[in-house]
Amino acid sequence: MPAPKGEGTLITTVMNNEIKIFCPATIANISCGFDVLGVALDSVGDEMVLRKTKEKGIRITKIEGQDLPLETDKNVAGASGLAFLDACSYDGGFEIEIYKNIKAGSGIGSSAASSAGAVWAMNELLNKPFSIHELVPFAMQGERLASGVAHADNVAPALFGGFTLVRSYDPLDVIPIPSPDALYATVIHPQIEIKTSDSRKILKTNISLENGIKQWGNVGGLVAGLFKNDYDLIGRSLEDHIIEPIRSILIPGFDDVKSAAINTGALGCGISGSGPSIFAFSKGENIAKKVAQAMKEVYENIEVDYEIHISKINTEGIREMAP
Amino acid sequence: MPAPKGEGTLITTVMNNEIKIFCPATIANISCGFDVLGVALDSVGDEMVLRKTKEKGIRITKIEGQDLPLETDKNVAGASGLAFLDACSYDGGFEIEIYKNIKAGSGIGSSAASSAGAVWAMNELLNKPFSIHELVPFAMQGERLASGVAHADNVAPALFGGFTLVRSYDPLDVIPIPSPDALYATVIHPQIEIKTSDSRKILKTNISLENGIKQWGNVGGLVAGLFKNDYDLIGRSLEDHIIEPIRSILIPGFDDVKSAAINTGALGCGISGSGPSIFAFSKGENIAKKVAQAMKEVYENIEVDYEIHISKINTEGIREMAP
Numbered sequence: 001m002p003a004p005k006g007e008g009t010l011i012t013t014v015m016n017n018e019i020k021i022f023c024p025a026t027i028a029n030i031s032c033g034f035d036v037l038g039v040a041l042d043s044v045g046d047e048m049v050l051r052k053t054k055e056k057g058i059r060i061t062k063i064e065g066q067d068l069p070l071e072t073d074k075n076v077a078g079a080s081g082l083a084f085l086d087a088c089s090y091d092g093g094f095e096i097e098i099y100k101n102i103k104a105g106s107g108i109g110s111s112a113a114s115s116a117g118a119v120w121a122m123n124e125l126l127n128k129p130f131s132i133h134e135l136v137p138f139a140m141q142g143e144r145l146a147s148g149v150a151h152a153d154n155v156a157p158a159l160f161g162g163f164t165l166v167r168s169y170d171p172l173d174v175i176p177i178p179s180p181d182a183l184y185a186t187v188i189h190p191q192i193e194i195k196t197s198d199s200r201k202i203l204k205t206n207i208s209l210e211n212g213i214k215q216w217g218n219v220g221g222l223v224a225g226l227f228k229n230d231y232d233l234i235g236r237s238l239e240d241h242i243i244e245p246i247r248s249i250l251i252p253g254f255d256d257v258k259s260a261a262i263n264t265g266a267l268g269c270g271i272s273g274s275g276p277s278i279f280a281f282s283k284g285e286n287i288a289k290k291v292a293q294a295m296k297e298v299y300e301n302i303e304v305d306y307e308i309h310i311s312k313i314n315t316e317g318i319r320e321m322a323p
Numbered sequence: 324m325p326a327p328k329g330e331g332t333l334i335t336t337v338m339n340n341e342i343k344i345f346c347p348a349t350i351a352n353i354s355c356g357f358d359v360l361g362v363a364l365d366s367v368g369d370e371m372v373l374r375k376t377k378e379k380g381i382r383i384t385k386i387e388g389q390d391l392p393l394e395t396d397k398n399v400a401g402a403s404g405l406a407f408l409d410a411c412s413y414d415g416g417f418e419i420e421i422y423k424n425i426k427a428g429s430g431i432g433s434s435a436a437s438s439a440g441a442v443w444a445m446n447e448l449l450n451k452p453f454s455i456h457e458l459v460p461f462a463m464q465g466e467r468l469a470s471g472v473a474h475a476d477n478v479a480p481a482l483f484g485g486f487t488l489v490r491s492y493d494p495l496d497v498i499p500i501p502s503p504d505a506l507y508a509t510v511i512h513p514q515i516e517i518k519t520s521d522s523r524k525i526l527k528t529n530i531s532l533e534n535g536i537k538q539w540g541n542v543g544g545l546v547a548g549l550f551k552n553d554y555d556l557i558g559r560s561l562e563d564h565i566i567e568p569i570r571s572i573l574i575p576g577f578d579d580v581k582s583a584a585i586n587t588g589a590l591g592c593g594i595s596g597s598g599p600s601i602f603a604f605s606k607g608e609n610i611a612k613k614v615a616q617a618m619k620e621v622y623e624n625i626e627v628d629y630e631i632h633i634s635k636i637n638t639e640g641i642r643e644m645a646p
Contacts, residue, residue, distance in 0.1 A: 036543060212530050219540075219543045224550070233498065
C-alpha cells in the first residue's frame with residue numbers, strides 16, 4: 001500500500017541529499033528605484049547543483065560557463081554559503097556545482113544568482129530552517145564579495161521572485177510587490193564590461209532635492225502601477241533623473257537603444273543594475289520581441305556585439321529543477 | 324407619476340444654482356513623501372457656499388472664521404476660481420461664501436481646502452465640464468497665491484479623497500492610492516504660525532544620495548503598505564531623513580510629541596505639511612484617541628496652546644452638504 005501523499009512527500013524531502021536549481025537573472029534599480037527595486041527574469045538564469053557532504057564546510061567542485069574562482073572564500077556562492085553555515089546548527093557541509101549562463105559584469109545579477117542560489121538550495125536540503133526573508137542577509141555576503149557593497153536589490157528578487165522593494169537596509173526590510181501578468185522584459189547586453197564597483201565610483205554623493213522629489217514620486221508611481229496592473233503608469237514611472245544621466249555615458253549607444261525601444265512600443269527603458277545591460281518593459285510578448293529587434297538594430301549599426309533576452313517576469317524566484 | 328429616478332436626478336443637477344460643500348483638511352508630505360504625498364481628513368474641514376450669478380467673474384461675499392482678503396485676486400478661492408473660469412465657456416459668474424474652520428498656517432491644508440473647494444463646487448454647478456484630474460491645476464493656482472509655489476500635495480487629496488501621489492508635476496500626474504479602513508489620523512496643532520514660504524526657505528537644495536535612497540525606499544514601502552492594508556509596513560515607512568530633521572527645529576516639543584505618540588501605539592508620526600501641526604497614524608479610533616491624549620500632555624507640560632483633531636481617512640474628498 002502506498003504511503004499517504006503527505007507522508008511520502010515528507011520522507012522524500014528529508015532524504016534529499018542533492019538538489020538542482022534554476023537561479024534567475026535579475027534587473028536591479030529599474031530606472032527610478034536605485035538601490036531599492038529589483039525584479040526576477042524567467043528565461044535567463046544559471047543552474048546549480050548542491051550536495052550535502054559529511055565533511056564540514058563548502059567545496060566548489062565545478063564551475064562551467066565562466067572563469068570564476070573555485071576557492072570557497074573567493075567565490076560568491078561560497079561566501080554566501082559560509083554565512084548560511086555559520087548561522088545554522090547543521091554539522092556537515094556542501095558541495096556546489098555552478099553552471100553559469102549569466103555573464104559576470106553583465107548587469108543582470110550574475111553574482112546574485114550564485115549567491116542567492118547557494119543559500120536557497122542549502123535551505124531546501126536542510127528542510128528549510130530559515131524563511132526566505134532570513135536568507136537575504138546570507139546572500140548579501142556574496143554581493144559584498146563581488147562588489148564591495150552588500151546590496152540586496154538583486155538577491156531579493158532572485159529569492160522571492162517578482163518585484164521586490166528593499167525599503168530599508170538597517171534593519172533589512174524587503175517587500176515583495178505584485179506585477180501584472182503580461183509584463184515582459186527585453187534585456188540587451190552589449191559585450192563590454194563595466195564593474196559594479198567602478199560604476200558606483202562615478203556617482204555623485206549628493207543630489208538635488210528637486211531630482212530627489214522626482215525620483216520618489218516615480219518610485220511611488222511604479223509601485224502603485226504594479227499593484228494596479230496599470231501598464232501606462234508603470235511606463236510613466238520608469239524615469240531616472242539621478243543615476244541614468246551619469247551611468248549611461250559608459251554604455252555605447254544607450255540613448256539610441258532607449259529611443260528605439262520606446263518608439264517600438266516599450267513602456268519604458270533604462271539601465272539594468274549598474275549596466276551595461278539595458279532593459280525595457282513591454283505589455284505582452286509580441287511587443288517585447290519587436291523591442292528586441294529594434295534594440296538589436298542599433299547595436300548592429302554601430303557594430304557592438306550583444307546578447308539579447310526576452311522574458312516574462314519570474315514570479316517564483318529560484319526553483320528546483322528535475323535532476 | 325414620479326419621474327424615473329435617473330431623469331429626476333438629472334433635472335435637479337441642471338437646475339441647481341447654489342451648492343454647499345465640505346472641504347476637508349489634508350496632511351501633505353506624510354513623512355517620506357515630501358512634495359508628492361497627501362491625504363484627506365474626514366472630521367476637520369471648511370464649509371463653502373457657491374452660487375451662480377449672471378454677473379461675470381467671482382465675488383467673495385463672506386468669510387467667517389478667519390481674517391482673509393475678500394478681493395478675488397488676493398483670495399486663494401478667487402485665484403483658483405478665476406483659473407477655472409478662464410478655461411471654460413460659462414458666461415456667468417459665481418459668488419462664494421467661505422466658513423473657515425481650518426486655521427491659516429496650521430499645516431493641514433487651509434489654503435488647499437478653499438482653492439480646491441471653489442473649483443470643485445463650480446464644476447458641480449456647471450454640470451461637471453471637467454474631470455477631477457482636470458480640476459487639480461486650477462486649484463494649484465490658489466496654492467501659488469498662498470505660498471508662491473503651485474504645489475498639489477494638498478489640493479489633490481482634497482479633490483480625490485484618500486491618499487494621493489503626485490508622481491510628476493511636468494506633466495501633472497496625480498495617482499489616487501487606496502488605504503485600509505481602520506487607519507486614523509491624530510493631528511495636533513500647536514498655536515504658533517509657520518509660513519509655508521518660510522519653512523521652504525530653510526530647506527537645503529541638495530541632499531545626500533544615501534538619504535535619497537532611504538526616502539524613495541520609504542515612499543515605495545508606504546505605497547505598498549497602503550495597497551496591502553499592511554499597517555506595520557505603513558508605520559515602518561513613516562520615516563523622513565531629509566525634511567523632518569530640519570523643519571522639526573521650528574516646532575516646539577516635536578521630539579517629545581513624536582515619542583509620546585509612538586510609545587502610545589501610533590504607527591508613525593511626523594510633520595503635517597510644512598508644520599507646525601504634527602500628525603500620527605494609528606490603527607483604529609481607540610489608539611488614535613490615546614495618542615491624542617499623549618500628545619496633549621506634552622503641550623500641557625510645556626504650556627503651548629494647541630488644537631487637536633482625530634479623524635478617519637476621508638475617502639471621497641470634497642462633498643456636497645445639505646443646504
